[in-house]
Amino acid sequence: MQLIAYLIVYPILWLVSILPFRLLYAFSDLLYFFIYKVFGYRTKTVKQNLKLVFPEKSDKELKAIMSKFYHHLCDMILEAIKSMTISKAELIERYKFSNIEVINEIENHERSIVLMCGHYGSWEWIFILQHYITHKGFAIYKQLANNYFDKLAKRIRAKHDTFLITTKEAFKILAESQANGELSITGFASDQSPKANKAFHWQDFMGIKVPVHVGAEVIAKKYDMSVVFFDVKRIKRGYYETTFKKITDTPNNFKDYEITDTFLKLVEQQIKEAPEYYLWTHKRWKHRDKVPTEFK
Template sequence: MQLIAYILIYPLLWIISILPFRLLYALSDVLYFFIYRIFKYRKKVVKANLRLVFPDKSKSEIEEISSKFYHHLCDMILEAIKSMTISEASMMKRFTFTNLELIRDLEIKQKSIMLMTAHYGSWEWIFILQRHINYKGYAVYKRLGNKYFDRLVKRIRAKYNSHLITTKETFQILTASQKKGELTMNGFAADQSPKHYSALHWNKFMGITVPMHTGAETIAKKFDMAVVFFSVKRLKRGYYKATFETITESPNEFEDYKITDIFFKLIENQIHEAPQYYLWTHKRWKHRDKVPEEFIKN
Protein backbone atom coordinates (compact mmCIF):
# COMPACT_ATOMS: atom_id res chain seq x y z
CA MET A 1 0.00 0.00 0.00
CA GLN A 2 2.88 2.40 0.76
CA LEU A 3 4.26 1.97 -2.74
CA ILE A 4 0.84 2.43 -4.33
CA ALA A 5 0.28 5.63 -2.36
CA TYR A 6 3.70 6.91 -3.45
CA ILE A 7 3.07 6.06 -7.12
CA LEU A 8 -0.29 7.85 -7.05
CA ILE A 9 0.76 10.95 -5.10
CA TYR A 10 4.30 11.58 -6.36
CA PRO A 11 3.27 12.77 -9.87
CA LEU A 12 0.90 15.33 -8.34
CA LEU A 13 3.63 16.62 -6.03
CA TRP A 14 6.04 16.90 -8.96
CA ILE A 15 3.52 18.86 -11.04
CA ILE A 16 2.95 21.25 -8.15
CA SER A 17 6.70 21.64 -7.67
CA ILE A 18 7.26 22.88 -11.23
CA LEU A 19 4.60 25.59 -11.02
CA PRO A 20 5.92 29.14 -11.22
CA PHE A 21 5.75 30.90 -7.86
CA ARG A 22 2.85 33.10 -8.94
CA LEU A 23 0.69 30.02 -9.54
CA LEU A 24 2.11 28.22 -6.52
CA TYR A 25 0.89 30.95 -4.20
CA ALA A 26 -2.46 31.16 -5.99
CA LEU A 27 -2.79 27.45 -5.19
CA SER A 28 -1.79 28.22 -1.61
CA ASP A 29 -4.68 30.69 -1.34
CA VAL A 30 -7.07 27.97 -2.48
CA LEU A 31 -5.55 25.50 -0.04
CA TYR A 32 -5.98 28.06 2.77
CA PHE A 33 -9.68 28.37 1.99
CA PHE A 34 -10.23 24.63 2.29
CA ILE A 35 -7.95 24.02 5.29
CA TYR A 36 -9.07 27.01 7.34
CA ARG A 37 -12.60 27.74 6.19
CA ILE A 38 -13.96 24.34 5.14
CA PHE A 39 -12.09 21.54 6.92
CA LYS A 40 -10.99 23.77 9.85
CA TYR A 41 -7.84 21.69 10.31
CA ARG A 42 -6.83 21.85 13.99
CA LYS A 43 -8.56 25.21 14.25
CA LYS A 44 -9.68 24.53 17.82
CA VAL A 45 -6.11 23.63 18.81
CA VAL A 46 -4.68 26.77 17.23
CA LYS A 47 -7.15 29.12 18.87
CA ALA A 48 -6.85 27.35 22.22
CA ASN A 49 -3.06 27.76 22.08
CA LEU A 50 -3.36 31.43 21.15
CA ARG A 51 -5.88 32.20 23.89
CA LEU A 52 -3.68 30.39 26.42
CA VAL A 53 -0.46 32.29 25.71
CA PHE A 54 -2.09 35.61 24.81
CA PRO A 55 -4.82 35.97 27.46
CA ASP A 56 -4.93 39.76 27.00
CA LYS A 57 -5.66 39.66 23.27
CA SER A 58 -9.21 40.20 22.07
CA LYS A 59 -11.25 37.67 20.11
CA SER A 60 -10.68 39.65 16.90
CA GLU A 61 -6.92 39.75 17.50
CA ILE A 62 -6.82 35.98 18.03
CA GLU A 63 -8.83 35.50 14.85
CA GLU A 64 -6.45 37.71 12.88
CA ILE A 65 -3.34 35.86 14.10
CA SER A 66 -5.02 32.52 13.40
CA SER A 67 -5.96 33.50 9.85
CA LYS A 68 -2.46 34.81 9.08
CA PHE A 69 -0.94 31.67 10.54
CA TYR A 70 -2.95 29.40 8.24
CA HIS A 71 -1.99 31.50 5.22
CA HIS A 72 1.66 31.07 6.19
CA LEU A 73 1.22 27.35 6.89
CA CYS A 74 -0.21 26.76 3.42
CA ASP A 75 2.68 28.69 1.87
CA MET A 76 5.17 26.51 3.74
CA ILE A 77 3.46 23.30 2.67
CA LEU A 78 3.74 24.28 -0.99
CA GLU A 79 7.26 25.66 -0.56
CA ALA A 80 8.26 22.26 0.84
CA ILE A 81 6.85 20.62 -2.29
CA LYS A 82 8.62 23.23 -4.42
CA SER A 83 11.90 22.00 -2.89
CA MET A 84 11.68 18.96 -5.17
CA THR A 85 12.57 20.95 -8.29
CA ILE A 86 13.54 24.48 -7.24
CA SER A 87 16.89 25.56 -8.66
CA GLU A 88 19.82 26.25 -6.38
CA ALA A 89 20.04 29.81 -7.70
CA SER A 90 16.39 30.47 -6.89
CA MET A 91 16.75 28.98 -3.42
CA MET A 92 19.79 31.13 -2.67
CA LYS A 93 17.92 34.23 -3.82
CA ARG A 94 14.88 33.49 -1.69
CA PHE A 95 16.56 32.26 1.51
CA THR A 96 19.42 34.51 2.55
CA PHE A 97 21.59 35.01 5.65
CA THR A 98 22.55 38.20 7.45
CA ASN A 99 25.71 37.12 9.27
CA LEU A 100 27.37 34.06 7.76
CA GLU A 101 30.67 35.37 9.13
CA LEU A 102 29.61 34.06 12.56
CA ILE A 103 29.50 30.50 11.21
CA ARG A 104 32.73 30.93 9.26
CA ASP A 105 34.48 32.21 12.38
CA LEU A 106 33.46 29.08 14.27
CA GLU A 107 34.76 26.99 11.38
CA ILE A 108 38.14 28.72 11.64
CA LYS A 109 38.10 27.86 15.36
CA GLN A 110 37.41 24.23 14.41
CA LYS A 111 34.17 24.15 16.39
CA SER A 112 31.32 21.87 15.42
CA ILE A 113 27.93 23.52 15.85
CA MET A 114 24.66 22.64 17.50
CA LEU A 115 22.21 24.75 15.48
CA MET A 116 19.06 25.21 17.54
CA THR A 117 15.88 26.52 16.01
CA ALA A 118 12.13 26.54 16.47
CA HIS A 119 9.19 25.77 14.22
CA TYR A 120 9.00 29.42 13.33
CA GLY A 121 9.18 31.40 10.11
CA SER A 122 10.41 28.81 7.64
CA TRP A 123 12.66 25.84 8.23
CA GLU A 124 12.07 24.15 4.88
CA TRP A 125 14.75 26.02 2.95
CA ILE A 126 17.44 26.34 5.62
CA PHE A 127 19.32 23.47 3.96
CA ILE A 128 20.68 25.89 1.36
CA LEU A 129 23.04 27.02 4.14
CA GLN A 130 25.28 24.11 3.15
CA ARG A 131 26.19 25.95 -0.07
CA HIS A 132 27.80 28.73 1.97
CA ILE A 133 29.87 26.69 4.43
CA ASN A 134 32.12 23.65 4.63
CA TYR A 135 30.51 21.86 7.56
CA LYS A 136 29.01 18.42 7.14
CA GLY A 137 25.32 18.94 7.83
CA TYR A 138 23.02 16.76 9.90
CA ALA A 139 19.40 17.40 10.85
CA VAL A 140 17.53 15.34 13.41
CA TYR A 141 14.07 14.37 12.21
CA LYS A 142 11.24 11.93 12.81
CA ARG A 143 11.16 9.20 10.17
CA LEU A 144 8.05 9.25 7.96
CA GLY A 145 5.67 6.31 8.14
CA ASN A 146 5.83 5.76 4.37
CA LYS A 147 9.35 4.60 3.56
CA TYR A 148 9.13 5.81 -0.05
CA PHE A 149 8.25 9.36 0.92
CA ASP A 150 10.89 9.16 3.64
CA ARG A 151 13.50 8.40 0.98
CA LEU A 152 12.18 11.27 -1.13
CA VAL A 153 12.62 13.76 1.71
CA LYS A 154 16.13 12.48 2.38
CA ARG A 155 16.98 12.79 -1.30
CA ILE A 156 15.78 16.38 -1.44
CA ARG A 157 17.87 17.36 1.59
CA ALA A 158 20.92 15.54 0.26
CA LYS A 159 21.02 17.89 -2.74
CA TYR A 160 22.74 20.44 -0.49
CA ASN A 161 24.92 17.98 1.42
CA SER A 162 22.58 17.73 4.41
CA HIS A 163 21.76 14.38 5.95
CA LEU A 164 18.66 13.50 7.95
CA ILE A 165 19.20 11.29 10.99
CA THR A 166 16.85 10.00 13.65
CA THR A 167 17.27 10.66 17.36
CA LYS A 168 18.42 7.06 17.93
CA GLU A 169 21.16 7.41 15.31
CA THR A 170 22.52 10.73 16.54
CA PHE A 171 25.12 9.70 19.11
CA GLN A 172 26.54 6.90 16.97
CA ILE A 173 26.86 9.05 13.86
CA LEU A 174 28.31 12.08 15.64
CA THR A 175 30.78 9.93 17.55
CA ALA A 176 32.01 8.46 14.25
CA SER A 177 32.26 11.94 12.72
CA GLN A 178 34.25 13.23 15.68
CA LYS A 179 36.69 10.33 15.40
CA LYS A 180 37.21 11.22 11.74
CA GLY A 181 37.94 14.82 12.70
CA GLU A 182 34.90 16.12 10.78
CA LEU A 183 33.31 19.46 11.57
CA THR A 184 29.56 19.02 11.75
CA MET A 185 26.61 21.36 11.89
CA ASN A 186 23.68 19.69 13.59
CA GLY A 187 20.19 21.12 13.25
CA PHE A 188 17.63 20.59 15.99
CA ALA A 189 14.10 22.00 16.02
CA ALA A 190 14.01 21.68 19.79
CA ASP A 191 10.73 23.38 20.70
CA GLN A 192 8.47 20.33 20.43
CA SER A 193 6.78 18.78 23.44
CA PRO A 194 8.55 15.72 24.90
CA LYS A 195 6.78 12.95 26.80
CA HIS A 196 5.92 14.45 30.15
CA TYR A 197 6.76 11.35 32.19
CA SER A 198 10.35 11.20 30.93
CA ALA A 199 11.12 14.94 30.77
CA LEU A 200 14.23 15.97 32.70
CA HIS A 201 13.44 19.66 32.70
CA TRP A 202 10.34 21.83 32.99
CA ASN A 203 10.15 25.61 32.75
CA LYS A 204 7.92 28.40 31.54
CA PHE A 205 7.38 28.85 27.81
CA MET A 206 5.17 31.79 26.90
CA GLY A 207 4.23 31.99 30.56
CA ILE A 208 3.13 28.34 30.88
CA THR A 209 5.19 25.65 32.66
CA VAL A 210 5.84 22.77 30.24
CA PRO A 211 8.34 19.93 29.72
CA MET A 212 11.29 20.83 27.51
CA HIS A 213 13.47 18.83 25.17
CA THR A 214 17.06 18.87 26.44
CA GLY A 215 18.64 16.57 23.85
CA ALA A 216 20.29 19.35 21.85
CA GLU A 217 21.97 20.74 24.96
CA THR A 218 23.07 17.27 26.07
CA ILE A 219 24.66 16.51 22.70
CA ALA A 220 26.34 19.92 22.52
CA LYS A 221 27.95 19.28 25.90
CA LYS A 222 29.01 15.73 25.08
CA PHE A 223 30.76 16.77 21.86
CA ASP A 224 31.80 20.26 23.07
CA MET A 225 29.92 22.01 20.26
CA ALA A 226 29.28 25.70 19.94
CA VAL A 227 25.55 26.35 20.40
CA VAL A 228 24.02 28.72 17.86
CA PHE A 229 20.43 29.88 17.60
CA PHE A 230 19.08 30.82 14.21
CA SER A 231 16.00 32.91 13.66
CA VAL A 232 14.13 33.39 10.41
CA LYS A 233 12.20 36.46 9.30
CA ARG A 234 9.73 36.45 6.45
CA LEU A 235 10.54 39.45 4.26
CA LYS A 236 7.66 38.92 1.89
CA ARG A 237 5.89 35.96 0.36
CA GLY A 238 8.50 33.40 -0.64
CA TYR A 239 11.48 35.35 0.73
CA TYR A 240 13.20 34.74 4.06
CA LYS A 241 16.27 35.96 5.90
CA ALA A 242 18.03 34.00 8.65
CA THR A 243 20.20 35.42 11.42
CA PHE A 244 22.58 33.50 13.67
CA GLU A 245 23.18 34.19 17.36
CA THR A 246 25.81 32.42 19.42
CA ILE A 247 24.48 31.17 22.73
CA THR A 248 27.87 29.80 23.77
CA GLU A 249 31.09 28.38 22.39
CA SER A 250 31.72 26.55 25.68
CA PRO A 251 28.54 24.64 26.59
CA ASN A 252 30.08 22.76 29.51
CA GLU A 253 30.57 26.02 31.37
CA PHE A 254 26.76 26.28 31.75
CA GLU A 255 24.77 24.59 34.48
CA ASP A 256 22.41 21.91 33.25
CA TYR A 257 19.43 23.15 31.23
CA LYS A 258 20.52 26.80 31.24
CA ILE A 259 21.20 26.63 27.50
CA THR A 260 17.74 25.17 26.95
CA ASP A 261 16.17 28.00 28.96
CA ILE A 262 18.05 30.62 26.92
CA PHE A 263 16.88 28.95 23.72
CA PHE A 264 13.23 29.14 24.74
CA LYS A 265 13.56 32.81 25.70
CA LEU A 266 14.88 33.53 22.21
CA ILE A 267 11.87 31.74 20.71
CA GLU A 268 9.54 33.80 22.87
CA ASN A 269 11.09 36.99 21.49
CA GLN A 270 10.34 35.80 17.95
CA ILE A 271 6.78 34.88 18.77
CA HIS A 272 6.00 38.20 20.44
CA GLU A 273 7.39 40.05 17.42
CA ALA A 274 5.25 38.19 14.85
CA PRO A 275 3.12 35.40 16.36
CA GLN A 276 1.54 34.34 13.04
CA TYR A 277 4.76 32.60 11.98
CA TYR A 278 4.89 30.07 14.84
CA LEU A 279 3.55 26.53 14.34
CA TRP A 280 0.38 26.77 16.45
CA THR A 281 -1.12 23.47 15.23
CA HIS A 282 1.07 21.50 17.65
CA LYS A 283 -0.28 20.81 21.13
CA ARG A 284 2.82 22.37 22.69
CA TRP A 285 1.17 23.12 26.05
CA LYS A 286 -0.79 19.87 26.42
CA HIS A 287 1.14 18.73 29.52
CA ARG A 288 0.78 21.96 31.49
CA ASP A 289 -1.43 20.26 34.08
CA LYS A 290 1.09 17.45 34.72
CA VAL A 291 3.94 19.49 36.22
CA PRO A 292 5.87 17.43 38.82
CA GLU A 293 6.01 19.08 42.24
CA GLU A 294 9.78 19.58 42.10
CA PHE A 295 9.37 21.76 39.00
CA ILE A 296 6.58 23.97 40.28
CA LYS A 297 7.90 27.51 40.60
CA ASN A 298 6.23 30.44 42.26
Protein backbone atom coordinates (compact mmCIF):
# COMPACT_ATOMS: atom_id res chain seq x y z
CA MET A 1 0.00 0.00 0.00
CA GLN A 2 2.87 2.39 0.75
CA LEU A 3 4.27 1.94 -2.75
CA ILE A 4 0.86 2.38 -4.37
CA ALA A 5 0.28 5.60 -2.43
CA TYR A 6 3.73 6.84 -3.45
CA LEU A 7 3.19 5.99 -7.14
CA ILE A 8 -0.13 7.85 -7.14
CA VAL A 9 0.93 10.93 -5.17
CA TYR A 10 4.51 11.46 -6.37
CA PRO A 11 3.63 12.52 -9.96
CA ILE A 12 1.15 15.06 -8.58
CA LEU A 13 3.76 16.50 -6.22
CA TRP A 14 6.30 16.68 -9.02
CA LEU A 15 3.88 18.51 -11.32
CA VAL A 16 3.10 21.01 -8.56
CA SER A 17 6.82 21.46 -7.85
CA ILE A 18 7.57 22.60 -11.43
CA LEU A 19 4.94 25.33 -11.38
CA PRO A 20 6.35 28.86 -11.62
CA PHE A 21 6.09 30.68 -8.29
CA ARG A 22 3.24 32.90 -9.47
CA LEU A 23 1.07 29.83 -10.11
CA LEU A 24 2.42 28.03 -7.04
CA TYR A 25 1.16 30.79 -4.77
CA ALA A 26 -2.16 30.96 -6.62
CA PHE A 27 -2.48 27.26 -5.78
CA SER A 28 -1.53 28.10 -2.18
CA ASP A 29 -4.39 30.63 -2.01
CA LEU A 30 -6.79 27.93 -3.20
CA LEU A 31 -5.38 25.51 -0.63
CA TYR A 32 -5.90 28.14 2.08
CA PHE A 33 -9.58 28.38 1.17
CA PHE A 34 -10.12 24.65 1.57
CA ILE A 35 -7.84 24.02 4.57
CA TYR A 36 -9.02 26.99 6.62
CA LYS A 37 -12.41 28.06 5.32
CA VAL A 38 -13.92 24.73 4.24
CA PHE A 39 -12.35 21.98 6.34
CA GLY A 40 -11.14 24.03 9.30
CA TYR A 41 -7.94 21.98 9.66
CA ARG A 42 -6.96 22.05 13.35
CA THR A 43 -8.67 25.40 13.86
CA LYS A 44 -9.77 24.36 17.35
CA THR A 45 -6.14 23.71 18.34
CA VAL A 46 -4.94 26.97 16.78
CA LYS A 47 -7.63 29.01 18.55
CA GLN A 48 -6.86 27.38 21.87
CA ASN A 49 -3.11 27.95 21.51
CA LEU A 50 -3.54 31.60 20.57
CA LYS A 51 -5.93 32.30 23.44
CA LEU A 52 -3.55 30.64 25.88
CA VAL A 53 -0.49 32.67 24.96
CA PHE A 54 -2.20 35.95 24.02
CA PRO A 55 -4.96 36.36 26.65
CA GLU A 56 -4.73 40.14 26.26
CA LYS A 57 -5.70 40.08 22.56
CA SER A 58 -9.29 40.50 21.37
CA ASP A 59 -11.13 37.87 19.34
CA LYS A 60 -10.76 40.11 16.29
CA GLU A 61 -6.98 40.29 16.74
CA LEU A 62 -6.70 36.52 17.22
CA LYS A 63 -8.83 35.87 14.15
CA ALA A 64 -6.53 38.10 12.08
CA ILE A 65 -3.47 36.17 13.31
CA MET A 66 -5.21 32.88 12.46
CA SER A 67 -5.98 33.96 8.92
CA LYS A 68 -2.40 35.13 8.31
CA PHE A 69 -1.08 31.93 9.88
CA TYR A 70 -3.09 29.66 7.57
CA HIS A 71 -1.96 31.66 4.54
CA HIS A 72 1.65 31.16 5.63
CA LEU A 73 1.08 27.48 6.44
CA CYS A 74 -0.19 26.84 2.91
CA ASP A 75 2.79 28.71 1.46
CA MET A 76 5.09 26.51 3.54
CA ILE A 77 3.41 23.34 2.28
CA LEU A 78 3.81 24.43 -1.34
CA GLU A 79 7.39 25.61 -0.75
CA ALA A 80 8.22 22.20 0.70
CA ILE A 81 6.88 20.56 -2.45
CA LYS A 82 8.80 23.09 -4.57
CA SER A 83 11.99 21.79 -2.90
CA MET A 84 11.74 18.72 -5.15
CA THR A 85 12.80 20.64 -8.25
CA ILE A 86 13.88 24.13 -7.23
CA SER A 87 17.33 25.09 -8.51
CA LYS A 88 20.29 26.04 -6.38
CA ALA A 89 20.34 29.52 -7.96
CA GLU A 90 16.68 30.15 -7.14
CA LEU A 91 17.10 28.96 -3.55
CA ILE A 92 20.07 31.26 -3.07
CA GLU A 93 17.99 34.14 -4.40
CA ARG A 94 15.03 33.41 -2.12
CA TYR A 95 16.69 32.26 1.13
CA LYS A 96 19.45 34.60 2.22
CA PHE A 97 21.77 34.78 5.23
CA SER A 98 22.46 38.20 6.72
CA ASN A 99 25.59 37.21 8.67
CA ILE A 100 27.02 33.94 7.35
CA GLU A 101 30.35 35.05 8.85
CA VAL A 102 29.08 33.84 12.26
CA ILE A 103 29.13 30.26 10.96
CA ASN A 104 32.32 30.74 8.95
CA GLU A 105 34.16 32.03 12.03
CA ILE A 106 33.23 28.94 14.02
CA GLU A 107 34.35 26.79 11.10
CA ASN A 108 37.69 28.60 11.11
CA HIS A 109 38.13 27.57 14.73
CA GLU A 110 37.45 23.96 13.71
CA ARG A 111 34.43 23.46 15.93
CA SER A 112 31.31 21.46 15.12
CA ILE A 113 27.98 23.23 15.49
CA VAL A 114 24.53 22.57 16.90
CA LEU A 115 22.12 24.77 14.94
CA MET A 116 18.85 25.38 16.81
CA CYS A 117 15.57 26.75 15.50
CA GLY A 118 11.89 26.85 16.29
CA HIS A 119 9.05 25.96 13.95
CA TYR A 120 8.92 29.55 12.84
CA GLY A 121 9.11 31.41 9.54
CA SER A 122 10.68 28.92 7.15
CA TRP A 123 12.91 26.01 7.98
CA GLU A 124 12.26 24.03 4.78
CA TRP A 125 14.93 25.81 2.74
CA ILE A 126 17.65 26.13 5.38
CA PHE A 127 19.57 23.30 3.71
CA ILE A 128 20.83 25.81 1.12
CA LEU A 129 23.22 26.83 3.93
CA GLN A 130 25.51 23.97 2.87
CA HIS A 131 26.51 25.92 -0.24
CA TYR A 132 28.08 28.60 1.99
CA ILE A 133 30.00 26.41 4.42
CA THR A 134 32.34 23.41 4.54
CA HIS A 135 30.98 21.51 7.57
CA LYS A 136 29.09 18.27 6.91
CA GLY A 137 25.37 18.91 7.33
CA PHE A 138 22.94 16.84 9.39
CA ALA A 139 19.33 17.57 10.34
CA ILE A 140 17.37 15.80 13.06
CA TYR A 141 13.92 14.80 11.84
CA LYS A 142 10.98 12.54 12.59
CA GLN A 143 10.91 9.58 10.22
CA LEU A 144 7.90 9.54 7.87
CA ALA A 145 5.48 6.62 8.14
CA ASN A 146 5.67 5.91 4.40
CA ASN A 147 9.15 4.58 3.66
CA TYR A 148 9.07 5.79 0.04
CA PHE A 149 8.22 9.38 0.97
CA ASP A 150 10.81 9.18 3.74
CA LYS A 151 13.46 8.26 1.17
CA LEU A 152 12.23 11.11 -1.04
CA ALA A 153 12.66 13.62 1.80
CA LYS A 154 16.21 12.37 2.33
CA ARG A 155 17.02 12.62 -1.39
CA ILE A 156 15.78 16.21 -1.58
CA ARG A 157 18.02 17.28 1.31
CA ALA A 158 20.97 15.20 0.09
CA LYS A 159 21.00 17.12 -3.20
CA HIS A 160 22.27 20.04 -1.14
CA ASP A 161 24.56 17.95 1.08
CA THR A 162 22.30 17.78 4.12
CA PHE A 163 21.65 14.35 5.60
CA LEU A 164 18.52 13.60 7.62
CA ILE A 165 18.96 11.52 10.77
CA THR A 166 16.44 10.49 13.40
CA THR A 167 16.83 11.27 17.08
CA LYS A 168 17.64 7.60 17.72
CA GLU A 169 20.47 7.72 15.16
CA ALA A 170 21.88 11.07 16.25
CA PHE A 171 24.29 10.00 18.98
CA LYS A 172 25.72 7.12 16.98
CA ILE A 173 26.14 9.07 13.73
CA LEU A 174 27.62 12.14 15.38
CA ALA A 175 30.01 9.97 17.40
CA GLU A 176 31.16 8.27 14.20
CA SER A 177 31.51 11.64 12.48
CA GLN A 178 33.64 12.98 15.30
CA ALA A 179 35.77 9.80 15.39
CA ASN A 180 36.42 10.23 11.65
CA GLY A 181 37.67 13.75 12.27
CA GLU A 182 34.73 15.39 10.50
CA LEU A 183 33.41 18.81 11.42
CA SER A 184 29.63 18.95 11.30
CA ILE A 185 26.66 21.25 11.64
CA THR A 186 23.51 19.58 12.97
CA GLY A 187 20.09 21.22 12.86
CA PHE A 188 17.49 20.79 15.59
CA ALA A 189 13.94 22.16 15.67
CA SER A 190 13.60 21.94 19.43
CA ASP A 191 10.44 23.83 20.35
CA GLN A 192 7.79 21.10 20.10
CA SER A 193 6.54 19.04 23.03
CA PRO A 194 8.12 15.83 24.31
CA LYS A 195 6.00 13.30 26.18
CA ALA A 196 5.30 14.62 29.66
CA ASN A 197 6.39 11.42 31.42
CA LYS A 198 9.73 11.42 29.60
CA ALA A 199 10.63 15.09 30.06
CA PHE A 200 13.79 15.98 31.97
CA HIS A 201 13.03 19.68 32.04
CA TRP A 202 9.99 21.94 32.28
CA GLN A 203 10.11 25.66 31.60
CA ASP A 204 7.86 28.63 30.89
CA PHE A 205 7.22 29.03 27.19
CA MET A 206 5.08 32.03 26.29
CA GLY A 207 4.17 32.26 29.98
CA ILE A 208 3.01 28.65 30.36
CA LYS A 209 4.97 25.84 32.02
CA VAL A 210 5.61 23.00 29.56
CA PRO A 211 7.97 20.05 29.06
CA VAL A 212 10.94 20.88 26.84
CA HIS A 213 13.17 18.93 24.46
CA VAL A 214 16.78 19.05 25.67
CA GLY A 215 18.47 16.80 23.09
CA ALA A 216 20.26 19.63 21.28
CA GLU A 217 21.85 20.84 24.51
CA VAL A 218 22.80 17.31 25.57
CA ILE A 219 24.54 16.65 22.25
CA ALA A 220 26.27 20.04 22.28
CA LYS A 221 27.73 19.29 25.71
CA LYS A 222 28.61 15.68 24.97
CA TYR A 223 30.58 16.54 21.83
CA ASP A 224 31.63 20.07 22.87
CA MET A 225 29.89 21.76 19.95
CA SER A 226 29.21 25.47 19.47
CA VAL A 227 25.52 26.36 19.70
CA VAL A 228 23.90 28.78 17.25
CA PHE A 229 20.29 29.89 16.88
CA PHE A 230 18.92 30.88 13.49
CA ASP A 231 16.28 33.59 13.34
CA VAL A 232 14.20 33.58 10.15
CA LYS A 233 12.26 36.57 8.90
CA ARG A 234 9.84 36.59 5.98
CA ILE A 235 10.85 39.48 3.72
CA LYS A 236 7.97 38.99 1.30
CA ARG A 237 6.09 36.04 -0.11
CA GLY A 238 8.61 33.35 -1.02
CA TYR A 239 11.62 35.29 0.28
CA TYR A 240 13.32 34.82 3.64
CA GLU A 241 16.36 36.08 5.50
CA THR A 242 18.12 34.25 8.30
CA THR A 243 20.25 35.87 10.99
CA PHE A 244 22.53 33.67 13.09
CA LYS A 245 22.82 34.31 16.82
CA LYS A 246 25.60 32.46 18.58
CA ILE A 247 24.56 31.18 22.01
CA THR A 248 27.94 29.78 23.04
CA ASP A 249 31.24 28.21 22.01
CA THR A 250 31.60 26.65 25.47
CA PRO A 251 28.43 24.66 26.20
CA ASN A 252 29.88 22.86 29.19
CA ASN A 253 30.30 26.18 30.99
CA PHE A 254 26.51 26.48 31.14
CA LYS A 255 24.33 25.03 33.89
CA ASP A 256 22.04 22.19 32.89
CA TYR A 257 19.19 23.40 30.66
CA GLU A 258 20.46 26.99 30.56
CA ILE A 259 21.18 26.69 26.83
CA THR A 260 17.69 25.27 26.25
CA ASP A 261 16.10 28.12 28.20
CA THR A 262 18.08 30.67 26.19
CA PHE A 263 16.83 29.04 23.00
CA LEU A 264 13.21 29.20 24.17
CA LYS A 265 13.51 32.91 24.91
CA LEU A 266 14.78 33.52 21.38
CA VAL A 267 11.79 31.63 19.93
CA GLU A 268 9.47 33.68 22.15
CA GLN A 269 10.94 36.89 20.73
CA GLN A 270 10.17 35.69 17.20
CA ILE A 271 6.60 34.80 18.09
CA LYS A 272 5.92 38.13 19.81
CA GLU A 273 7.27 40.09 16.84
CA ALA A 274 5.13 38.31 14.22
CA PRO A 275 2.96 35.49 15.67
CA GLU A 276 1.46 34.51 12.32
CA TYR A 277 4.66 32.74 11.29
CA TYR A 278 4.73 30.24 14.17
CA LEU A 279 3.40 26.69 13.73
CA TRP A 280 0.22 26.93 15.82
CA THR A 281 -1.31 23.64 14.64
CA HIS A 282 0.81 21.60 17.08
CA LYS A 283 -0.51 21.03 20.60
CA ARG A 284 2.54 22.65 22.17
CA TRP A 285 0.88 23.42 25.50
CA LYS A 286 -1.13 20.20 25.89
CA HIS A 287 0.76 19.09 29.03
CA ARG A 288 0.41 22.38 30.88
CA ASP A 289 -1.80 20.77 33.56
CA LYS A 290 0.63 17.89 34.22
CA VAL A 291 3.57 19.80 35.70
CA PRO A 292 5.40 17.56 38.19
CA THR A 293 5.70 18.98 41.70
CA GLU A 294 9.48 19.37 41.46
CA PHE A 295 9.11 21.69 38.44
CA LYS A 296 6.40 23.96 39.80
